Amino acid sequence: MASSSSLSCIKRYHVFSSFHGPDVRRGFLSHLHNLFASKGITTFNDQKMERGNTIGPELIQAIRESRVSIVVLSKNYASSSWCLDELLEILRCNEEDDGQIVMTIFYDVDPSDVKKQSGEFGSAFKKTCEGKTEDVKLRWSKALAHVATIAGEHSLHWPNEAEMIQEIATNVSNKLNLTPSMDFEGVVGLEAQLTKLNSLLCLESDEVKMIGIWGPAGIGKTTIARAFYNQLSSNFQLKCFMGNLKGSLKSIVGVDYYDSKKSLQQLLLSKILNQGDMKTNHLGAIRERLQDQRVLIILDDVDHQNQLEVLAKELSWFGSGSRIIVTTKDMEILKEHGINDIYHVDSPSKEEVLEICFAASKRIFNKLDSVINALDYLLEFIEYIDSELEITD
Numbered sequence: 455m456a457s458s459s460s461l462s463c464i465k466r467y468h469v470f471s472s473f474h475g476p477d478v479r480r481g482f483l484s485h486l487h488n489l490f491a492s493k494g495i496t497t498f499n500d501q502k503m504e505r506g507n508t509i510g511p512e513l514i515q516a517i518r519e520s521r522v523s524i525v526v527l528s529k530n531y532a533s534s535s536w537c538l539d540e541l542l543e544i545l546r547c548n549e550e551d552d553g554q555i556v557m558t559i560f561y562d563v564d565p566s567d568v569k570k571q572s573g574e575f576g577s578a579f580k581k582t583c584e585g586k587t588e589d590v591k592l593r594w595s596k597a598l599a600h601v602a603t604i605a606g607e608h609s610l611h612w613p614n615e616a617e618m619i620q621e622i623a624t625n626v627s628n629k630l631n632l633t634p635s636m637d638f639e640g641v642v643g644l645e646a647q648l649t650k651l652n653s654l655l656c657l658e659s660d661e662v663k664m665i666g667i668w669g670p671a672g673i674g675k676t677t678i679a680r681a682f683y684n685q686l687s688s689n690f691q692l693k694c695f696m697g698n699l700k701g702s703l704k705s706i707v708g709v710d711y712y713d714s715k716k717s718l719q720q721l722l723l724s725k726i727l728n729q730g731d732m733k734t735n736h737l738g739a740i741r742e743r744l745q746d747q748r749v750l751i752i753l754d755d756v757d758h759q760n761q762l763e764v765l766a767k768e769l770s771w772f773g774s775g776s777r778i779i780v781t782t783k784d785m786e787i788l789k790e791h792g793i794n795d796i797y798h799v800d801s802p803s804k805e806e807v808l809e810i811c812f813a814a815s816k817r818i819f820n821k822l823d824s825v826i827n828a829l830d831y832l833l834e835f836i837e838y839i840d841s842e843l844e845i846t847d
Contacts, residue, residue: 465519465520465521466496466516466519466520467496467497467498467516467519467520467521468490468495468496468497468520468521468522468626468630469490469495469496469497469498469520469521469522469523469524469626470497470498470516470517470520470522470523470524470544471483471486471487471497471498471523471524471526472523472524472525472526472537472540472541472544473525473526473528473531473537474526474528474530474531474533474534474537476530477526477528477529477530477531477561477562478526478528478561482526482561482609482615482619483526485615485616485619486619486622486623489619489620489623490623490626491728492728493623493627494687494693494728495623495626495627495630498516498519498520500513500516513540513543514543517540517543517544517547518547520554521554521555521630522554522555522556522557522626522629522630523544523547523548523554523555523556523557524557524558524559524622524626525541525544525556525557525558525559525601525604526559526561527558527559527560527561527563527565527568527575527601527602528561528562528563529562529563529574529575529578530578531563531575531578532568532571532575532576532578532579532582532594532598533578533579533581533582534582535582535586538582538594538597538598541594541597541598541601542593542594542597544556545597545600545601555629556601556604557604557606557622557625557626557629558601558602558604558605558606558607559606559607559609559622560606560607560608560609560610561609562609562610563575564610565602565608566602568598568599568601568602569598569599569602569603570599571595571598571599579594579595579598582594607621607622627687647674647678647799648678648681648682648685650797651665651667651678651682651797652682654795654797655777657686657689657777659775660774660775661774661775662769662770662772662773662774662775662776662777662778663769663776663777663778663795664766664769664777664778664779664780664791664792664793664795665777665778665779665780665793665795665796665797666779666780666781666782666788666793666795666796666797667679667779667780667781667782667796667797667799668781668782668783668784668785668788668796668797668798668799669783669798669799669800670783671783673799674799675754675755675781675782675783675799676697676754676755676781678781678799679695679752679754679779679781680695680752682752682779683695683750683752683779686750686777687750689750690748690749690750690776690777691747691748691749691773692726692727692744692747692748692749692750693726693749693750693751694722694725694726694749694750694751694752695725695752695754696721696722696725696751696752696753696754696765697752697754697755698754698755699753699754699755699756699757699761700755700756700757701757702718702761703715703718703758703760703761703764712737715737715760715764716734716736716737718761718764718765719734719737719739719740719764719765720732720733720734720739722740722751722765723739723740723743726744726749726751727743737764740765740766740771741768741770741771744771744772744773744776745770745771745772745773746773747772747773747776748773748774748775748776749772749773749776749777749778750776750777750779751765751766751772751776751777751778751779752779752781753765753766753778753779753780753781754781755781755782756780756781756782756784756787757782757783757784757787758787759787759790759791762780762787762791763791766778766780780793
């Protein structure tokens, strides 16, 4: 096992699944992971790993780099020392890393059998313990007793697996949204911006709404849109972030303009339906596929009205409760398309500029050898901010 130092690290995966392969891999787990993929939830894939008597550093790293660990407790889970060692590492990460979430699934096994190591589950555990030290057996036993107390889905309580899998995927998605995203850590003023934008969206309404995010280049429109997308995506059946649309429909020599528009529609449908390189035969495909779906679509860095005509011409193209968010630096594009709910991204306030400067100064002092050099560097930064932003009382 690794040292007991802090486990804080970059989270590369949304979910790590601990399971006994022969019990669940080809059926239940494959369907669950496919549904995760359709919701944009990334999972660690261990199929290419060679299994041995103990878990290796690659697997330990994968557990630490996951935001959620799902323990699938099946009848033969305790027959594998590999699974039991995974469980120890998962619980240790949960204890030492405040950001790690542990979820349980009891698959054809009673939680009380897991807790007491009794019944068929207990028989498998006792066999695995043969030849092991008392310390190892005790740690495994305590881990199983603890994980059995974590409330989770019980397969015997569901009429069918499909409904249970859907519920698990929804729960995971919701938990991921409640977990702080490191992507936007330290972005000054972001929380206030999201609160203001949220008031425009009126998520409780079943109307289809289009909202504009408007402001000059470099002001943070894309950052706000991405953070908002991360925060809200689990509330929608289908979602898509169409980034960097600038120049996406410019005339290209040798390329038919109709085909260019169709290609842009195909890109959106491929993303939102998670169907790879999707092909369509006409420009009505978005309406046909999405008119009965509640969708969240971000159209980022729109620089021409025709992009909106191709991707979101009418509100009727989308199902009840859908939200389309458009970011642009051109107010006329929004007005021409009839978008009246517009969020204006303002320059930072004096207080926010000072907070930005303070955060920058801390990084500078950590990197530069001398205080004098650090102060010189900071003064240059302040002069740059002063020249770029108009700060008013």
